[in-house]
Amino acid sequence: MNIDDLKNTWNTDDSFEETPEISTEQRKRMHLPLEKIRKNMRMEFWSTVGIFVFAFGLIAVAPGPFKFKFYITILIASMVFVTFFFFSQFFKLYKNMSDTMMKTSESLQDLLHQFNLNKQYYLSFYLSFVPFLVCEIIIVLEFIPRPVPLSNLKIASILIGSLVIVMPLLFLIGKYWFKAFYGxxxxxxxxxxxxxxG
Incomplete structure (x- = not known):
C-alpha cells in the first residue's frame, strides 16, 4: 500500500468521528449544577479548615497534662495530613470543573468518571478517620482521671462498642453527605x- 492509499483510507475512516458538541443552551444547563458542586466543595474545604483551627485552639487553652495534650495534638496534626491528601484529590476535580474546554460529550463523560472516582475518595476519606478516633478514645480512657479505674473488660467493651458503632456510622454519614451535597x-x-x- 502506497502513501496515497494510506491517506485516502485515513480520510475515509469514520471511526474517528467527532463526538457531539455541547450546545450553548446545554452548557448553560450544565453550568448551574457544576457551580453548585463547586460552591459546596468550597464550603466543605473552609469548614474543615475552621474545624481544625478550632481543635488546635481548644487544645492550646484547655487544661490538662502535657502528655494528654501532646498526644491529641499529634493525632489532630496527623488528621490534617490525611485531610490534605484527600483535599488535593478534590482540588483536581474542582480545577477540572472550571476548565473551559468542556465542549464535547466526551469531556462530560470524563468529568462524570472523575465524579465517580471522587465518590470513592470521599467514602475513603470518612473511613480513614476510624484509626484516629480509636486512638483518641484510648488516650481519653488512659488519661481522664476517675475515682474508680476502669476494668480491662470495660475498656475492651468501650473500644469494641465504639468501633462497631462508629465504622458503619462514618460510612453512612459519608454516603449521605455526598448524596446531599453532590449527588x-x-x-x-x-x-x-x-x-x-440520545
Whole structure:
C-alpha cells in the first residue's frame, strides 16, 4: 500500500468521528449544577479548615497534662495530613470543573468518571478517620482521671462498642453527605450526557 492509499483510507475512516458538541443552551444547563458542586466543595474545604483551627485552639487553652495534650495534638496534626491528601484529590476535580474546554460529550463523560472516582475518595476519606478516633478514645480512657479505674473488660467493651458503632456510622454519614451535597447535581449532569448521546 502506497502513501496515497494510506491517506485516502485515513480520510475515509469514520471511526474517528467527532463526538457531539455541547450546545450553548446545554452548557448553560450544565453550568448551574457544576457551580453548585463547586460552591459546596468550597464550603466543605473552609469548614474543615475552621474545624481544625478550632481543635488546635481548644487544645492550646484547655487544661490538662502535657502528655494528654501532646498526644491529641499529634493525632489532630496527623488528621490534617490525611485531610490534605484527600483535599488535593478534590482540588483536581474542582480545577477540572472550571476548565473551559468542556465542549464535547466526551469531556462530560470524563468529568462524570472523575465524579465517580471522587465518590470513592470521599467514602475513603470518612473511613480513614476510624484509626484516629480509636486512638483518641484510648488516650481519653488512659488519661481522664476517675475515682474508680476502669476494668480491662470495660475498656475492651468501650473500644469494641465504639468501633462497631462508629465504622458503619462514618460510612453512612459519608454516603449521605455526598448524596446531599453532590449527588443530585451529578445526576443532572448524567441526564444531560444521556440527552447528548440520545
Amino acid at each position: 443530585k447535581y451529578i445526576k443532572q449532569i448524567e441526564d444531560l450526557l444521556l440527552e447528548l448521546k
